[in-house]
Structures are given as structure tokens and as C-alpha cells.
Amino acid sequence: MRSAATRPAERLFTVAVWAAAGAVAAVFAWMLADLVAAGAARLSWSFLVDAPASAGRAGGIGPILVSTLLILAVAIAAALPLGLGTAVWLAEFARRGSRAARRVRLALDVLAGVPSIVFGLFGNALFSVWLGLGFSILSGGLTLACMVLPILIRSTEMGLAAVPEDWRRGAAALGLSRAAALWHVILPAAAPALSAGLMLGIGRAMAETAALIFTSGYVDRLPGSLMDSGRALAVHIYELSMNVTGGDANAYASALVLIALLLVINGLAALLAERWLGRRIVTS
Amino acid sequence: MISSANSSSSRSRVDAALRPALFALATASAALLALVLLFLAGESWPALAEGGWRRFLASDGWYPASGDFDLWPMAWATLAAATGALAIALPLGVGGAIFTRFYAPPPLAAAFRRLLGLLAGIPSVVFGLWGLTVLVPILARWQPPGTSLAAAILILALMVLPTVALTADSALAAVPPDWLAGAHALGLTRSATVLRVALPAARAGIAGGALLAAARALGETMAVLMVAGNVVQTPTGLFEPVRVLTANIALEMAYAAGTHRAALFASGLLLTALVALLAWSAARVGERTNA
Numbered sequence: 024m025r026s027a028a029t030r031p032a033e034r035l036f037t038v039a040v041w042a043a044a045g046a047v048a049a050v051f052a053w054m055l056a057d058l059v060a061a062g063a064a065r066l067s068w069s070f071l072v073d074a075p076a077s078a079g080r081a082g083g084i085g086p087i088l089v090s091t092l093l094i095l096a097v098a099i100a101a102a103l104p105l106g107l108g109t110a111v112w113l114a115e116f117a118r119r120g121s122r123a124a125r126r127v128r129l130a131l132d133v134l135a136g137v138p139s140i141v142f143g144l145f146g147n148a149l150f151s152v153w154l155g156l157g158f159s160i161l162s163g164g165l166t167l168a169c170m171v172l173p174i175l176i177r178s179t180e181m182g183l184a185a186v187p188e189d190w191r192r193g194a195a196a197l198g199l200s201r202a203a204a205l206w207h208v209i210l211p212a213a214a215p216a217l218s219a220g221l222m223l224g225i226g227r228a229m230a231e232t233a234a235l236i237f238t239s240g241y242v243d244r245l246p247g248s249l250m251d252s253g254r255a256l257a258v259h260i261y262e263l264s265m266n267v268t269g270g271d272a273n274a275y276a277s278a279l280v281l282i283a284l285l286l287v288i289n290g291l292a293a294l295l296a297e298r299w300l301g302r303r304i305v306t307s
Numbered sequence: 308m309i310s311s312a313n314s315s316s317s318r319s320r321v322d323a324a325l326r327p328a329l330f331a332l333a334t335a336s337a338a339l340l341a342l343v344l345l346f347l348a349g350e351s352w353p354a355l356a357e358g359g360w361r362r363f364l365a366s367d368g369w370y371p372a373s374g375d376f377d378l379w380p381m382a383w384a385t386l387a388a389a390t391g392a393l394a395i396a397l398p399l400g401v402g403g404a405i406f407t408r409f410y411a412p413p414p415l416a417a418a419f420r421r422l423l424g425l426l427a428g429i430p431s432v433v434f435g436l437w438g439l440t441v442l443v444p445i446l447a448r449w450q451p452p453g454t455s456l457a458a459a460i461l462i463l464a465l466m467v468l469p470t471v472a473l474t475a476d477s478a479l480a481a482v483p484p485d486w487l488a489g490a491h492a493l494g495l496t497r498s499a500t501v502l503r504v505a506l507p508a509a510r511a512g513i514a515g516g517a518l519l520a521a522a523r524a525l526g527e528t529m530a531v532l533m534v535a536g537n538v539v540q541t542p543t544g545l546f547e548p549v550r551v552l553t554a555n556i557a558l559e560m561a562y563a564a565g566t567h568r569a570a571l572f573a574s575g576l577l578l579t580a581l582v583a584l585l586a587w588s589a590a591r592v593g594e595r596t597n598a
Binding site: 041 | 321328330337403406410422428429432433436437440527532533561571578585
């Protein structure tokens, strides 16, 4: 039975909940509309391939895209083996609740919380100065590798943990070695989670600015090698909007490209995961 | 986990090498944290050794050229920005989560969740760009100069809102359906079900999400740097320009040397301790939910 007094309160709460959701959606729609409206006019094929001119006010982002992809490639090449190995050890080899496993997990949790600007400081001190790599794509990529490692390990470990225990027993009963079981059964079964983790890592690395300012630097020329400084797309957006007057239009166009790339990577990873899973499991 | 140590794994020489190899990788991953802390501590040592902590807490202000490294104004600005952002993002985010779980028709709930997922992936520098070119001019027309603590709070609130909403959403999803059905059977209204049953049951998950969001707000650099105005001063009003700790590192690392550089590393160490503490409490709160 509802008394008359609760009805207005009930209606008020409903309105408040809808208003909160509506406000959130409206603000974000406003932001996305601004991004598209301000950036779409500049987008063209030549914007994607041309070199920036007059400090980025004119021209395109060709060399910056190349640098971004190189930095990402370095980051993934460094973080993937380390991350995959650690996750497999945690999920398949470490005894549950063993002290070593707990310590590794704690260290990774703390590492995941370290602010990106602090990774920038660390990368600058270790890679740029101590190892003498200077401001280079290699320094930037390795710094990002440290940053995305916890994300990669966490999602991979969760994916491995979700593989049914029966499959491991089945593989053992068939006389498969641990390595063969891992390679032919467990890793393929966990493939969607592995790609999802990889996607999260790439997304986070691609969006990163603060960790790159003092590691891969600002140079907007086409990099000749991994030892050259290269400006990532996110750093380019920062530079254009903060330090170049009249750079806003190109900053918005670059932001649109960055968001589009992030969306494409997400979609591609999901697709690859499905394909891989289907092929390996059905035929083996 | 199974241990077929003697039967199948002895068959393969690869297996014998696999466990120690993977253990070495795991150790290397964990050692990375030690390496980070070691380098931060090592690089900040010159500043710490020369005057100790007092130098950062009881100087006359932040004047690197004359060796004064008072962190308080920037620490207060950091805390004010993060607290303000959370004060806005928490009610809106939890409201959004209640909307998707209890009020929205399923297609709308799915669309709202997808929107939040999309927003969670938008780079901070893009939030900063939008804040600088859209939000700051609006604020400036009303309360010049526009680049201010208020702008930082609003942009940070937008950035952490998806984190708050998505964690609250999954915490509400984990409330046992029986409890909700029970509340319904007792004749509770929908708002009473949400406020008296669902929210208390999901309390720990929501708190964990809020702590994560706070850690993210404290550690954020670019978005705040672009809209906050970056004047080193203790915030006295919402519309004063302020500089947060992270922005200070980003702004001054380019030319800092000697003790100044060491002081920036020390502020990074402080920031890491603060954020790690929050992340650790978030993990603890989350553990308690699962137990």
C-alpha cells in the first residue's frame, strides 16, 4: 500500500535519476559534437600523410602517425613477452595464495596506480639519461611498456583463470606436456581475453601524453630510426593547443584521428580474437 | 590448477625449463616496481639529503631558482581539484548506474553503458583540448580568467565519471536478485528498493570505484595542466588559477637541473605514495565485497 506522501517523493527520485543520466549523456554528446564539428573540416587524405607546416598550424600529421605507431610497436614488443610470461606463471604455475604470487600481484597493483607523469620521470631517468637513449622513440616506447604492463598481466591472468579446469585435466590425461597444453589448449581458449587485454594496453598507450613528453620528445620530423625523437599524436594535440596559437583546428582534427584509431584498434582486436578462437579450437 | 609433475611434464625437456623461465619473467615484472621506486628515490636524493623533508613542507614558497621548494600550495590545489571532481562525479555516476540498472528500458541502458565505455577510452589530452577551447571561454565570460580550479574540477569530473558509473553499475549488478525480489514482495517502492536495499548492498563496490576515481584524478596531468592556469598559489576561491603537483612536473622538467630536478622527482615520489595508498585501499575495499 502506498500512502499519498510517498508518491511525490517517488516521482522526485525518478526524475532525479533520469536527470542525472540525461545530464551525463548531454554533456558528452556536446563534447563529441564539438570534436566532430571542429575537426571534421580539416580531415582529408593529405592531412593524414603530409608533414606538419608552420609548427603544425598547417599541413598534416604524417610523420606524427609514423612516430606514434613506432612508439606503440616498441611498447608492445617489450611488454607482451614479459606480460604474457608473468600472467601464465601467475595463473598456471604459481601455487594458489603462495607468498611469491601474492607479492608479484601486490607489486603489479601498486605499479598500476603509479601516475603516468611519474612513469615519465622514471623513463627519463632510466632510459633517456642512465641508459643514454636520449629523447627517442625507444625511450618513449619502453616507458609506455612499463606503464601498460600491469593492465596486460591483469587481463591475461583473468582470461587464463576463466579456462575450464577440465581442459587442463583432459590435456594431462592425453599425455600432453605442460608446454603443449598451454600452446594448443589453454592459450587459444584464452585468446579473446588476451586480445582484449592487448587492446586495453594499446588504447592506454596511444592515449598517453604525460609519460612521453620527456622520453620520446617533441620532434615532428619523420623519424629515421628508433633512436630519433618522435612526437606522438597525443603529444601533438597537447603541443598544438597549448603552445601554438592558431593550432586549435589541427588539434581538433588530430584528436578525431586519435579517437578513430582507438575505435579501429578496439574493433580489430575483438574481430581477431573471435577468428583465432574459432580456428584453433575447432581444428585441434 | 593441476600438478602432473612426474607423469607428463618429465616427458618434455621444454616443460623442465618452462617453470623457471616464467618465474624469472614474473620476478622481472614485479621488480619493475622496485626499479621505479629506486630511480625516483635516487634522483630525488640530492634534494632530500640537503635539508630533508622540511624543505618541501616549510619553505617560503615554490621558488626553484632560490632553492625554495614548498609543496603545500600545489598539494592543496591537487587535493581541492580531486575532491571537487569526485563531489560532482559521484552523485552523477551513481545516478547513471541506478538509471541503467533500475530505470532505463534495456536498449537505452545498453546504449548508455556503451557511451560510458567510449568515454572511458577518450584520451585525457582530448578532454584538456575541449576544456581549453570550450569550457574555459564560457567560464571566462562569467568569471575571468577562466583557467581556474573550477575548470580543472569540471574536466576531472567528466574524466572520472565513466569510472564511477561503470564500477557502480557492476556493483549494483552483483546485488543478489533475491534481495530485490524480496524488497518488491514487501511492497517497497522502486526508490525505496534502490535506496534501502540495492545501494547499501553495493556500498563497498561503489566506494572502491570512488577510490579508483580519486586516484585517477590525483594522478591526472594533461587535462588539468591545460585548463587550470598553472599559477603556484594556495587555492582561495573556485575561480583562481592553480597549479597541481603533476602539472608542475610536466611544466618544469624540461629545464630543471640539479636540486630543482631532484625536487620534482621528490614530488613525484610523494604523488606515487598518495595514489598507491588510494589504489591499495580500493583493492582492500573490493576484497571485502567478495568475501
